[in-house]
Structures are given as C-alpha cells and as structure tokens.
Amino acid sequence: MSDSAAAGGGDRPHGMKTAPTTYAGALRDAMDQALQADPGVVLYGIGADGASGIFGTTKGLAERHGGHRVFDVPIAEQALTGLAGGAANAGLRPVLVHQRLDFMLYGVDMLVNWLSMWRFISGGQAKLPLTIRAIVGKGWGQGPQHSKSLHAWFAHVPGLQVVMPATPADAKGLLLASIFSDDPTLVIEGRQLYSMTEEVPVEPYRLRLGKAAVRRAGDDVTLVAIGAMVPEALAAAERLAEAGIAAEVVDLRCLAPLDLDTVIASVRHTGRLVVADPGWQRFGAAAEIVAAVAEALGPELKARPVRVTWPQSHSPTSAHLEGAFYPGAAEIEAAARIAVGRKDG
Structure with missing residues (x-):
C-alpha cells in the first residue's frame, strides 16, 4: 500500500492510475481494500450488509468478504462502541459505521471515558486501532436529530483522532490511514459530499493524518x-x-x-x-x-x-x-x- 506521507509530503500520491469516483464510492473502495489487505479488519454498523449499504459506502462488501467480517448489528450504540474497543484490544482493526453522528452520542461514555484513555492508562504500551465513521446529515428534512456536527467535541478530547475528508481522494486516503493507525479515530463525513466526483487513485494509498x-x-x-x-x-x-x-x-x-x-x-x-x-x-x-x-x-x-x-x-x-x-x-x-x-x- 502506498503511503503518501513518505512519497508526497502528506498530499495525494502522484503517478498512480486514477478513475472518476464519487465520495461515497471512494469510502467503499477504501473499505474494500482494507478488508483485502488485512484479515483483522472487520466492518459493522446498522445496515452495513444491506442492499443500499449505508448510502452505498458498504454496498456489496458482505458478499465479497463474508458475513463474518461485514455485518449488521442491533441498535445498541454503547455496546457497539465497547465491542470496537474490545476487538481492537484483541488485535483486530474494527470499523464501526454510524449512519448519523447523532446516534453515536449513545456511545460517548465508552468513547471518551475508556477508548480515548486506553494508551494513557496503559503507560503507552497498549494500542487501540479502531475507526468510527460518523455521518452528518443535511437536506431532505433531516432536522436537529439527524444533522449535528460535533467535531469540536471530540477534537477536545486527548487520545482521539478526528478526521474530516472534504474530497473523494481524501476520503479514501484518510480512511485507509485511519484504519491502519494504532489509535482510536473518528472519520466524520458530510452526507452532502457523497455525490462529489473526482479522479481518485485506484490502488490503495494513505494520506498522513494531521497534514492540511x-x-x-x-x-x-x-x-x-x-x-x-x-x-x-x-x-x-x-x-x-x-x-x-x-x-x-x-x-x-x-x-x-x-x-x-x-x-x-x-x-x-x-x-x-x-x-x-x-x-x-x-x-x-x-x-x-x-x-x-x-x-x-x-x-x-x-x-x-x-x-x-x-x-x-x-x-x-x-x-x-x-x-x-x-x-x-x-x-x-x-x-x-x-x-x-x-x-x-
């Protein structure tokens, strides 16, 4: 997997074959390539294995990688967040998807009071490679219960990485970097960006986290x-x-x-x-x-x-x-x- 932090100073890699891809498609491609690259990557969320695949971002991945690695879950956000922490502590690289960031708030106790502190309370010895994708809604009458954008809350907490891709190419490169990071990471996605299209490298690559x-x-x-x-x-x-x-x-x-x-x-x-x-x-x-x-x-x-x-x-x-x-x-x-x-x- 190309790491553009080494090859391009944290920007998108050069000299790679590209294809026109939507933001949603880039997220799906990143998940597909992460699942291919590492058998420890698992993906779950409400509707993750459904026909629509969480607005197309997980579509077909259960069929491609198996229901034991891409699966639906009950509505139990606190438990699902704890599951991600336990899986990461056991050596997996879980990716939990919330169709709305608002619903993730039920898991804030686990996220803030446990997962963010895991490396600190272990004296720097423990890793916790988990990724939570949270989608911010906008349009078609989303209203206040489906459109909160609370990135500042989570960026305030030491121990959490907060990623906000604005383009399809960044969505792919930053999501892959997040999945293969060793710290708990939130990837916050604006739903209105999902139809944006641009040329995106076909091969897997990672963009450096924390580089504007x-x-x-x-x-x-x-x-x-x-x-x-x-x-x-x-x-x-x-x-x-x-x-x-x-x-x-x-x-x-x-x-x-x-x-x-x-x-x-x-x-x-x-x-x-x-x-x-x-x-x-x-x-x-x-x-x-x-x-x-x-x-x-x-x-x-x-x-x-x-x-x-x-x-x-x-x-x-x-x-x-x-x-x-x-x-x-x-x-x-x-x-x-x-x-x-x-x-x-």
Missing part, C-alpha cells in the same frame, strides 16, 4: 475550511478572484492532529484569516483556530479574523428554513471582503 492541504494559493486572505465547507470556500475564492481578491484556501483535513503550522504560515503570508466551520460558533473549532493564529501572529495580522459558522440554533426541518440556516460560499465571500476591507459586491 493548500487547495488554492493566494496573497490577500486565508480561508481555512473544515470538511463540507471546503468546496464552499473554493467557490467563494472563485468569486473573490473575479473581484481581484486572491484568496488562499487551506483544507484542514483533520482536527486532531491539527496542522497549525500550515495555517499559521498561510496567515503570516496573507495577514488575514477567515475560518469556515460546519458547526456552531461558540467554543467551536473556528474559535480554536482563530485563538491559535492570534497567539502566534498577534500584531502581524492586518485585520481581525472572521468566523463563518452555523447559527447558534438547532438545524430546522423545513427545507425553506434549512436553506437559510446553513452558510455557504456567499457568506464566506462576504467575510473575506470584510477582512480585506472590500465590502462592495
């Missing part, structure tokens, strides 16, 4: 984006370019480990910062990034940082209200214009 990617270079303002906000930030950068504003777009990829070096280097270059975070503002990931940049650069900043986040409210069920709830490219563009002192449209 500069998706677009620019001199005027840095747009740091997380997960599903990355394509919105890139769209905003296109609009800004038409107005003569060069925005640099940094895709964090991971919240834990967090690549502050890349963020700070970019903001040192542009002098301005906008953070686009698919979550609530207060005590959120955007707040942490702004604080870290302010501590590092202080008076070097040319303008106050700006955050683009969800309103401090639960997401509505109404499609009309939902359209007004979620910020996107327009809000990021407006924030960047404030940062550079160009509020005119």
